[in-house]
Amino acid sequence: MESPLIREALLLEQGIQALSDLLGPEWHVTPRPNKSKVFDAALEVKADGDSAFTQLLVEATQAVPPRFVMERLVPKVQLLREVNHYTNLLVIAPWISSQARELLRQNGIAYLDLTGNVGIRVSRPAIIIHTVGAEKAPRSAPRETSRTTLAGPKAGRLVRLLAEVRPPHRATDLHVASGLSFPYVSRLLDTLEDQLLIRRNGRIITDVDWVQLLRARAQETSLLSHGSYRGVLAPNGVPALLQQMPQLSMQYVDGLSVTGSYAAQRFVQVAVGGQLMLYVAPWLDANDVVDELGLLPVADGADVLLLNEPDAFVRTGAEFVDGVQYVAPSQAVLDCLAGPGRMPAEGEALLDFMEQRPKEWRRATQNSGKPRSVQH
Template sequence: MEPSEEPKSALVDHAVRSLQALLGSKWEITNEVLDDGAFDARVRLVFPGSKVVEFLVLAERELTPRDINGKIAQTHSILRHAHVWQSLLVVSPWLSPRTQHELREHGVDYLDLTGNVSLNSDDPLVRIHLQGLTKSSSKPSTGRTITLAGSRTGRIVRFLVDHAPPYQAKDVAQTAKVSTAWVSRLLGQLEERLLIQRENRVITKVDWRGLLRARAAAGDLLRDNPHHGGLALNGVRDVLERLRSGAINRPFAITGPHAARALAPLSVGGQLMVYVDASEHEVTGLMDDLGLLPTDESPDVLFLKPQDPVVFEGARVVEGLPHIAPSQLVLDGLAGPGRMPAEAEAVLAWMADHEDEWRR
């Protein structure tokens, strides 16, 4: 039986055993099942010679960030205003990074069965913050969970990030060339995760930073975009000059470290990554034109065949060469290898400071 299918009492038992393993044998932990409808259990932690730490437990098989701002936040507020000495503890099979963030923002302790833990007490002093799985290892049990991978989701994410609200699902669908019904379903999922906000049917706010992170976490740059590497016999600078002079007679755009440095310089070096919609045979010809020797080992230049043409949308010209849009650059960087995620974080910071320059 999957943890998400077990009775709540079993879920609390799992959590108590995890707590015991974390705190050690000197701590005595008791678990009292409650059937009052408000809480699922009362867990007491006792260390010899210290005060008792007591948690009122809510066991939830599935939680979204939106749930935190509803039931969980209200319960926590009631406890705080009632001046009770117990703390609220949420246990679940798995909590997404965004759900964990919302719980911490509301001052609620949590523990999931994959190892994500945030536990705090002032007397006795307890501070535990551990990171477990960032992706759920179980299969979605309901229609509430949706993946942000795939090309059509990528087009929708780019629209939401690149265009400031207000707009409706039909506007997104028309631009992204996706059915309105499918867009509406995805928007419902994003709203559950607090990545967008709506009033009636109108999108009024987009957490574009969180949305970029969520989309990138669902993908992998080199897995999702077939690629071929080349060794620059005369150096990368020569390749760039040939690109400027029109050596490629088809749409292309630069991504990766070279494009990131143009916006937010963080490091030097790194591969020259170029999106180009070309077959393997055509890429071989392009490499000849650019003075590249095909190689799979430590290539200087990497040609990527885009999963979707959306990567070319919003491209900007930098020193005579097309660079992908900042939003796509962050998506690629966060899902890329090596130091690319750190470079993407620097671009994210630039985007936050220059939103009027890139967002329509």
């Protein structure tokens, strides 16, 4: 197993080589003696035939969570600018998230990751490089500070609670309301704090950036992962199917919930129609659902997708509208953002609606998420 020093040296070597390749053969990237113990390396960058050069002080790190940017890197670059306006800070890492990259740009800190995310802007000599690499962390990239991520059904429960219920929160209350183990809740909250998605005062969560939290969760999931759904055709069309669903027996009415485009269209209208996506509860058999609704199995051209319900929590906060169950707005946003085609745009539109009218969907307590009935 490689030691931290070896990993850092390899990361520096790969980062310097990547920077040299981006600049091209007419530029020289030369390591210089590093007199400071605050930074990992010092580089001189200079073009052929130009006496001007810039110095880049390098921070090489295996992970760049947003909290690390704000608490470690920003104070460093502020101190650096007080000493020398012509020296710049460059962060090199295996991978840098979109949120961390945005914070680095806002604070004038250059960055380069090994997947191709690069943002470097130097005034003299003039260097402007902006490239986009991986939006998701490669499997080979080290996880940020904690191994607990926003992937998986358990994380979905906690994200929904944090988004839907107004703070303050305590970890013990979230543990009880979610049904998740207290150690897991604590680890995930640590991850969210590192990503600046929550803020705590002692043990109390005082603020939740629920918009970015929902986006971050969606980035870790895929609504239509392999084997998670079945495509079928409604012979009389989706509107007729929605009118038919309330006439089913109670086990089907309770076990089928609309998500995706049709759930978003209750609140916003980006486009009309789309595929009807139905979560199928585990007590229902998909073949029985197909028979009960008179659906036709098809290889292509499905207008109805039957999704395997990953967790009963997706029905928390659901509403019955004219006898049909629709997932809560926060669940619809997550599914749209993690869906194909135009669905992410529908998710963003729904997020805008939720930002403008939070009182219509956010709750004051963690115990009021049972499905309710709405008649139109």
